[in-house]
Amino acid sequence: MPLFARISILFSLLGAMSLLATEGIDFEKQILPIFQDRCLECHQAPREKNGRTYNPKAGLRMDGLAHLMFGSDEGPVLVPNHPSKSPLYNRVSLPSEDDDRMPPKGDPLSFAQQDLIRQWIGQGADFGNWVGATDGLEKLVRKDAHQNQKIPEFVLFYQELGKGVPAVDERNIEKARSASGLLIRPIGIKSPLLEVRVVTRHQHVGDEQIRALIPISRQVVKLDLRNTSISNEACKTIARFENLIELNIRACSVDDQGVQEFTSLPKIKKINAGQTQLGGEGLARLSQIASLEELNIWGCIAVKKIAGGLRPVRSGLQVID
Secondary structure (H helix, E strand, O other): OOHHHHHHHHHHHHHHHHHHHHHOOOHHHHHHHHHHHHOOOOOOOOEEEOOEEEOOHHHOOOOEHHHHHHOEOOEOOOOOOOHHHOHHHHHHOOOOOOOOOOOOOOOOOOHHHHHHHHHHHHOOOOOOOOOEOOOOHHHOOOOOOOOOOOOOHHHHHHHHHHOOOOOOOHHHHHHHHHHHOOEEEEOOOOOOOEEEEOOOOHHHOOHHHHHOOHHHOOOEEEEEOOOOOOOHHHHHHHOOOOOOOEEEOOOOOOEHHHHHHHHHOOOOOEEEOOOOEOOHHHHHHHHOOOOOOEEEOOOOHHHHHOOOOOOOOOOOOEEEO
16 A cells, blocks of 8 residues: 555544543433444343343343443442543443443454543543433432442532531422422432432423422432533522532533522532633632632533643542543
8 A cells, every 4th residue: 555545544534532421421322222233132221031031130221211320239330531430431441351341242342332432431421311211210319339448538518518417308409409400319228318400301400490499409419400401590500509529511601690599509529611612810719719620621621722732720529521
């Protein structure tokens, strides 16, 4: 092959890789087909076959967003932004001879498939508009099956945070669910603290729906609003969530003016502002939040404006770009 032809192919490959890294991974087009082909046979809703009931292995269902984020009997399998902390990625990337490798049948996933999953998780595990199965959501309350094991640090953190926080009447939670269209659930058995996340009809969740959460704002510690229609106005409401620890506004119409509201959040530790209109000013403001430990700004304009890559404005802050 002539030298110029080899060079042309090389630049084509590099260009394709660059485009992939820039645009991000499309879950429905690139990740879901892998799950459907290699995972759902064992990890879907209970089903009858030849007179026998088959339950999802290890309690893990991968046929719906909420089920996949909930995880298996052993705990969560997916940690957005952290492939190395996600059992889902760790299991599919094990050597073929390893007994814990997934899927256990057939050939291992190809390197390309493994890397797609790695990139997808690293970019925030964005499901786009995919929701999948929504049956059984009311049962997604994790039970402690290992009481004799050492309690994980994050569990102790939320136990401590929950002390002194009054529980919300279930009727008020149901009102907030109905008015917001969001999934609202306790983060643990008997915990007064709540997780709120969008599961379906992302574009129908806007500023008005976030205002519906005000009556339970003190109890909300995790708020996932990715791909919703919120604007800077919703940020003013979110700023009132005094115990908020994790916030995801990925791909929302929020800019520097909106994110500056988050500087009043006294306990916030993680913010995913990827693919928003965040700029240099907003980045500087968020970086100065003393409690903030992780800031994801992948795909937002701040990355393009700061030459030579990003550096945390202060020590102790991890910036994901």
